[in-house]
Amino acid sequence: MKLIATLVSIAALASVPLWLRDPYLMNALITTGIFIIGAMSLNLLLGFTGQLSLGHVAFFGIGAYTSALTSLGFDIGVFGDFHIVHEPWPPIAGFFLAIVVAGLCGYLVGRLSFRVRGAYFVIVTISFAEVVRLVALNWIELTQGPLALNNIRSIAIPLPGLSELVIRTKLHNYYLVLTVAVIAYVLIARLVRSHFGRAMRGLMENETLAVSVGIDVTRTLTLAAVISAAIAGAAGSLYAHYIRIIDPDIFAFINTVTMVIMVISGGKGSLAGPIVGGLIFGLMPVFLRPIMAPEAQWIAYGGVLIVILFLLPRGIVPSFSRLLSKQRGQAPAPDGMAFAKNDAKEPA
């Protein structure tokens, strides 16, 4: 049942470019899709371990810069005459490096802050994002600072036997983003339904009891941070190669807030939550633009968020799945994620 719903959703999303020709809307869908991947990675931390990363955009931005610099190459001076020179590599290598580097940063931040957790994690992540932003702004030799890195090449996927597929058009980018999103979704779903996910849930609900049955707090939370950061890094890389120009504004706090809003409104701790929340808040500006002044748009944006949280405090997806299961006369699934009911329904 759930598997069918997932497959139908994917098919519906895959069919969009076949009937939607408007390049403006396609562009909105692609950037929204990229942010949804970021929101899904944030949800792994916020929804499944209860740790709020308010600097999540740092991992996204690190992914973007890593990927851009890998494909552009750089020449930086260290200690007088000694230079580190990197020749441009294929962008696809940048994509994978972005995942690795962002994951590594997730490991460092996790190790640093999960000894104390809670508010400390929030503070460490905010500071981390700000530090990374300042580095990107001031290390002009490497990042061009506010002048931005531009002319970032498009990702080219090598095809066996043939030459390669350059992801240049919106159509290509749409399918690339969709593919990465589906892979990220499946990985997160598998993770939270495995014993790793149960360990996270146990820690979130009752840490003392969880450690008493042998769950290692630091290891579990750090693992979640690494995977979350790595996925955010992948999203950042897609962003860099789609927009093809990045500057330190990518690290703006508002970008983190956008992801948090997507997760909270859609429903944290639910796999589909960030997708639903992301589609609503990612596409809302597109529909508001013809009918409202920019200032009014922001007010409407805030208003919709308040209404959603007021009427559906647990988020859209958990509230509706609760309603559905009530109608069917079943016990409501706690927070929209009952392991028990997912027995036979591994996603494809």
Next chain:
Amino acid sequence: MTTAVPALKVEHVAIHFGGLVALSDLNFTVDEGEIVSLIGPNGAGKTTAFNIVTGFLAPTHGSVSYRGTPLDGLKPHQIADIGLVRTFQRTSVFPNDTIYDNLLIGLHRQSRVHLPEALLGLPRARLTERKVRERAHELAEWVGLGRRIHDLAGSLSYGEQRLVGVALALAAGPSMLLLDEPVSGMNASETHTFVELIRNIRSRGVTILLVEHDMPMVMSVSDRIVVLNYGRIIAEGPPDTIRNDPAVIEAYLGKAAVHA
């Protein structure tokens, strides 16, 4: 008595909280397969002793070892890996999960697979999952909650939550189980069933250390009793000896009797 090495050995353990001496020079052992109770008036240091043995508190002095392995400096999850698992007085379950999911979380140690195996859904990960899910059903049946396995743990009665707590601890696969006031809040018939359960657990080769206030229950189930008062041991021995020990009677009744 056997000459075998005791399973649990607590040697010269003391803990101070600032100026307060919660435990001073605590020494006792628990043999393999024994059921030992730790009793004493409120504030005697029973739960503190439990917290030290299971790594939730570090003693100021002294050491604890299990089957010859010193537990000093080990974290609670590492002590669980060695085979020592405890239950809690209050927070004994994950309230927002079903009994089934509670037990699955408890089965963490049995469900470990490598991350790539879990992410890619490899055969070994699937096989482990299947086994673990079967085991969760068995455990629920075993504590008599098989029919309510999909109920939220938080919706159960206090006594039932206690049973889930024990099943959770057993899910971790302990060779020694530490039960912190397991029958408090249970009625007489629930307590009776619980005593049977404890005996049943012991007959499967699990050593048991119990903290409990319910004296009839302690007397009926224990092989040996250790009595604490003001952070020190005042008596130790089989139930019959303890029942008639003047120091124990004074600790429980003496002062009240004198002031009456």
